[in-house]
Amino acid sequence: MNRSKPRITPPARLPAPVSIPVLLDRVLVGSLAALVVARPLVAGDDPCRLRLTSGGGPLSFILCVFLVLIGAIVWRIAFGRGRADWWAVVVPLLLFGVGVAAFVSSQLTDRYARPGIFVAWDWVVLAAVAYLTRRVVPSVGDSRGLLNVLLATAFSVSGLAVYQSLSDRLGLPTTEIVVPADATSLAGDDEFYPELNRPAVSARSPRGTLDSAETLLVFILLLLPAGIAVCRIPAATRWSRWSLVIPLLLGAGAVAALLSWPFRSLPGNWSATIRLIEEHPLLGVGPGNLSRSAPDVLTPHSAWLGLAATAGLVGLGLFVLAVTVSICLSWPNRIPDLVDPPVAGTRWEFYLGGMAGLLLGFVWSTGEMPAEAPAREIFKLASAAILRAILWFASFALLETLRLTPRAMARAILVGVGLVLISGIVSDAAGLPTILFPMSVMLAIAMNLRAAEPMMAIEQKWTRPVLVTSSIAAAALTVAFLVTAALPAWGTASAVRQARMVSRRFAELHRWYETARPGLDRANAVTAARGYLLANIINPLQDAADRDPGNAALRLEVARWRRPLWQYQLFADPQDAVRVADNARKMAETAGQLDPHNLAAKRNLFEAFLLFRTSSTTLPSERIAALNKLIGQIAEREPQSEVPLRYRVVRMLLDRGDSEGVETEATTLLQLNRAEGSPHGRLTDEQEADVIERIKKLPKANPNEPKR
8 A cells, every 4th residue: 555655844934034125025025915916906998098988097007016116126236135047037028029019010100009008018017027926926935925815816806796796686785886877978978989988898797896797707717726726725724624615706706707698709700800910910900909990890809819910920929929938937847846834923915915905906996986976986886895805814814824835836827827818719808907917927926936945146247237227227117108108198087087077067058058048148158158168178188188199089079079169159259269160170180190090080070060060151062062071981981871971961951941952962862871782871761751851841942852
């Protein structure tokens, strides 16, 4: 009978004496843990920042990563400690290369360049966190602690998701922010493509603290193997017997996400994405340009196809190479299967890091609350934060009593990463920063496990100059991030939030203007509405647009709010109304140049010229010609939009009673409406009959009505 050799557990190691180097080292470990805990609480479904309503939390998170990176390098310069392993920089450099490929692709001609800046910084952050994990927690004990932090975070997120799935069935208080239904158009609303402005995610689907049930499922798949491995450890204490709860709750969260069926697949998405890859194989079409280059395709429903289509085969290849190198360097067979002795005392750096991460995440999630939501809704976020904190601290305390071997840890990590890579074939969530960040941390942890103890850096003649250069480079990256991305985007988020909050009040003032009687009442209404609009909406948005010159959506938003301003100026100062109209036109044209494949700029101009023709008798024929030109340009890409747009023009002319030119416009409309197969769109029978009847009532009208 074969007997396994008894494992001799070494005595517990005494805690390192408290000194400045040790204290600063523990501060860095706690800071990294805080970033890991906060990441699932930061919005991450809009990495391209295409939505005006996106908050500044993700940018603040990136800044915190850079600050911790600078601190780690400075600590290394001052005290000369760390792993002497040059493979530690290979994976970060490859991830950095993906960001460079994304940025270069976005800067090519005929593309919307701004999204590529933010996506590139997200990849730089992944490189930074991979490097930080290798340098800050090189020991097996610290790596295990950081993995426990990730598991506790997944446990708390999954627990909240289970509560969300049961709240409706059991009548429990909801954790979802409820915004009162309001038909008023608010600042930040996408005027023409709401499906591009926000994800089509059911508000009641269980998603924990993440953006969607799909992201929740992928996040749980990443950590579930580690949770299963933990529960298989023999219980050493009465408290550790509860380890079975961890995989059970993670599994329950995964089931809750699956029941909402988060994976969506639309016919033709993959084929359209593959076609873009064939047309732009090396660098792709640029981040944020997929929906602009492939009509009717918002997402490819495949993270890796999306990466290849937007960053090219170069970006996808660098990412695959980074993952491959990480797996090779962390293959379980090369890792010793020994349990290191526990450190005496409580590792307060992880507890304090978890507390800081939960607090930061709460602050950033509060900043993502819709501006129009009632103030009392913040109590829901606070209640959810309390539940998360209880689950996190309880699960982390339990995990600290369990000690996975390095080989078991590496095996669980690689299985979880494999599940994410497989899910990325049919899911967009696997490619979001919310998932890639913890995955990069876990791969770096697995690479750390190859050495049982951290290797001390050997001082060479070139060591200190390299570290000093690295600190300067990290500081330069931080400054570049602030200048190119953070400061402009923070300003935009603040201005849009302010304008969104006050635009509810503006709707009442505009109704007063529309219903006011001519004379003093109309003058008072114009003065009140104009002053409020300029001070609270247009001026803040215009200032933000000046600081964020590459933001096409923001310029279209300013142009949209200049339309009612033109109406007021037409009453108060007709000469200045010409200047307002010209500014609105220039803003929309500039947005069209920045984002050439987005029809929103042309639709914005269409709405402006339609309003100008409706409310003014100046240049009537020129404005009709401009409207027809815009309709033709829009119809080149969206043929089905031509009939609805021409119908609006004809109806406007009929409402004004303008008989000149309306017959030609109506004839063209009816001919396109009756084209076989309706390639140009179609009117309803009531709309068609109404147009014909009203045309007949016009004086001297005899339209060349097409035969049915």
